[in-house]
Amino acid sequence: MSWLFGLNKQQPPDFSQFTFPPPGAAGGGEGGDGGKPPTNKEMEAYxxxxxxxxxxxxxxxxxETSPFAKEALSLSMAQEETKQKEILSKAKELEVQIEAAKAEGKRVEAEERRKNLQEQAKLDQQKAQYQDQLARERYAxxxxxxxxxxxxxxxxxxxSVAKQEAMRKATIEHELEQRHKYDMKRLEAEMAAKGKVDRENQDLTLExxxxxxxxxxxxxxxxxxxxxxxxxxxxxTAGSAIGTGLEAFLSDPAKIQAAVGGLIALTAGYYAVKGSLGLTFRFMEARLAKPSLVRDTSRVNVFDSVRHPVQTFKKLQKKPEDVLEGVVLNPALEERVRDIAIATKNTKFNKGMYRNILLHGPPGTGKTLFAKKLAMHSGMDYAIMTGGDIALLGKDSVGAIHKVFDWASTSRKGLVLFIDEAEGFLRKRHEDISEELRMSISAFLxxxxxxxxxxxxxxxxxTPEVLDFAVVDRVHEPVEFPLPSQEERERLVRLYFDKYILQPAIEGKRRLKVADFDYSEACSKVATLTEGMSGREITNLALDWQMTTYASRDGIFTDAIMLKRTEAAVQHKKHKVSWRSAHEIKKSVFSASVIAAVEQAAPPPPDTPQPA
Structure with a gap:
């Protein structure tokens, strides 16, 4: 409406742009399209x-003539200003949006640049690693x-040394041969000269x-x-003296009585001295000398203290130890073993009767080590013997067994008598065993x-199932030592890795170094690979690591050595298992063949018809 009053810069609408054709032009008039007149709809369009x-x-x-013209004008101007302000505010909002879009673009650009830098850093790192790998390969x-x-x-x-040695040997052989020839010629010449001299002086010599x-x-x-x-x-002279003395002796009854009494006293003294010496010797042997069947003992005797004073002093300085020190078992077995150790210590303190224990399980699971620790923990002595030694003694086995038990009964601190490989002589007596072995079992019982x-x-x-029933009846508590599980194997690997690898490397007394790798992860991996291996086999594996490192040129223990030797030990374990399986199969086949042969050789029952 503002343009009506001439207050706006905008021009009024130009009505000249609207053209109005003359009537009849839309339809073309008479000269139009076919000479037809336009319709009403066509006319309304124009x-x-x-x-x-x-x-x-x-x-x-x-x-204009109204009294509200000024108010209408001011209202119109206010509306116009409001619209202009709205337009300006929209423009500012657009500017803000543009600035925000620019900032967002810069942020996106910075983010892209940061990503590019990260990718470039990764590429540089990969390139450095690749170059390092190439350098390592070149160095290798x-x-x-x-x-x-x-x-x-x-x-x-x-x-060259072999050739020189061969030449030296050939030279020596040649020299020896020439010397032998020279000696033979010299001997021949000397013999010829001596023979000539003897022939010339034969008459003089005979005279x-x-x-x-x-x-x-x-x-x-x-x-x-x-x-x-x-x-x-x-x-x-002697005959005359003897005759005179005998005549004087027979003529005096008192001398005869004195002579008979002297002979009786001399005979009694001889046998008394002989018996007392035998008893003294057996007493000293039972208390001082270690029996031949005992392979190892912590008990100190006079002979060993004289021969090995340093070892005897170390034995005397040993203090009671924890029964599980250096022994890795599963928690349930550890609790049971600790209860046995506490009960044994209390039994010794209260001077009660000791219990007999049977330790059974695969070899290398810690049975001997537990027996030693049990003795040390209880403040007792220990003695170790094996059943195979008794089986080899034959007729002397009975006397040797009695000597061992006599010696064990004289211990002042108490003795843990550990018999390893008990199935070696304590087998079931109804089996095909020798008479000497039966006698030794009877002596033991x-x-x-x-x-x-x-x-x-x-x-x-x-193999506890082959033990004689009377032997098992004397056992108060059997304890099974199974193969270590994953957790126990990892504890064992870490224990022996620290003992045989880390400690020598830290002490620096030997030529052994440890490379920089993740020890914990490597020990866990080794524990996983050594499934089915015993504690002794894991100990041997750790010693193999140490020996392999010492045998290397630089003396550095690496994870490659660790895993390589572990895989070799695992393969050796598989071979041992296959050997044992093959032996058991052969044994079962042999037993079946023997049974079949016995059945074929046995005569048939009376009611069985004989084959024609």
Whole structure:
């Protein structure tokens, strides 16, 4: 409406843009399309309503004459200003949005740049790693080439030394041969010269021999005559003295009684001294000397203290130890073993009767180590013997067993008698065993038939099912030592890795270094690979690591050595298992063949018809 009053810069609408054709032009008039007149719809498209324009002009004139013209103008101007402000605010909002879009673009650009830098850093790191790998490979190739060169040089040196040694041997043999020939020629010349001299002096030599023989005969005859005369005179003198003494002795009854009493006293003294010496010797042997069947003992005796004073002093300085120190078992078995150790210690303190224990399980699971720790923890002595030694003694096995138990009964601190491989001689007596072994089993059962407060018997066996029933009946508590599980194997690997690898490397006393790798992860991996291995096999594996490191050129223990030797130990374990399986199969096949042969050789029952 503002343009009606001429207050706006905008121009009023130009109505000249609207053209109104003359009537009949739409249809073309007579000269139009076919000479037809236009229709009503076609005409309305070109009509203009002038009444609306006239009303607008009249409204503008009325508004100019109206008293509210100024208010309408001010209102119109306010609306115009409001619209302009809205337009400005929209423009500012657009500017803000543009700035925000620019900031977002910069942020996105910075993020892209950061990602590019990260990718570039990764690429640089990969490139550095690849270059390092190439450098390592080149270094490894150089080392291998150097090793090959060293091997070739060593081989050449060995060949040269072998050639020199062969030449030296040939020279020595030639010298010996020439010396032998020279000695033979010299001996031949000496013998020829001596033979010539002997032939020339033969007559003189024979005359000398005859003269010497005549002189010897005369001297011999004279000495024989003199000796004969001397003997005859001695016999006469002795006969006269004996006859005189015997006549005086027989004529005096008191002397006869004294002589008989002296002989009786001398005989009694002889047998008394003999018996007392035997008892003294057996007493000293039972208390001082270690029996031959005992392979290892912590008990100190006089002979060992004289022969090995340093070891004896160390044994005396040992203090009671924890029964599970250095022993890795599963928690349930650890609790049971600790209860046995506490009960044994309390039994010794209260001077009660000891219990007998049977330790059974696969070899290398810690049975012998537990027996030693049990003795140390209880403040007792220990003695270790094996069943195989008893089986080899034969007839002497009974006496040896009695000596062992006599020696064990004299211990002042108490003794843990550990019999390893008990199935070696304590087998079931109804099996096909020798008579000597039956006698040794009977002697063992006789000495262990009653409870004692002198010693505690600990048996160990890999096959407890073959033990005699009477032996098992004397066992108060059987304890099974199974193969270590994953957790126990990891504890064992860490224990022996620290003992045989880390400690020597830290002490620096030996030429051993440890490379930089994740020890914990490597130990866990080794524990996983060594499934089915015993504690002794894991100990041998750790020692193999140490020996392999010492045998290497640089003396550095790496994870590659650790895993390589572990895989070798696992393969060796598989071979042992396969060997044992094959042996068991052969044994079962042999037993089946023997049974079949016995059945075929046995005569048929009476009611069975004989084959034609």
């Amino acid at each position: 009509r203009f309503d002038s009444a609306a324009l006239e009303r607008a002009a009249k409204a503008a004139k009325d508004l 190739d150089q080392l291998s080439q150097q090793q090959r060169m060293n091997d070739e040089n060593l081989k050449r040196q060995e060949d 000398q021999i005859r003269v010497r023989a005549a002189e010897d005969r005369e001297t011999t005859l004279k000495s024989i005559v003199e000796q004969r005369e001397t003997i005859l005179s001695s016999i006469k 006789y000495r262990t038939g009653t409870q004692t407060d002198k010693f505690m018997m600990v048996l160990a066996s890999n």
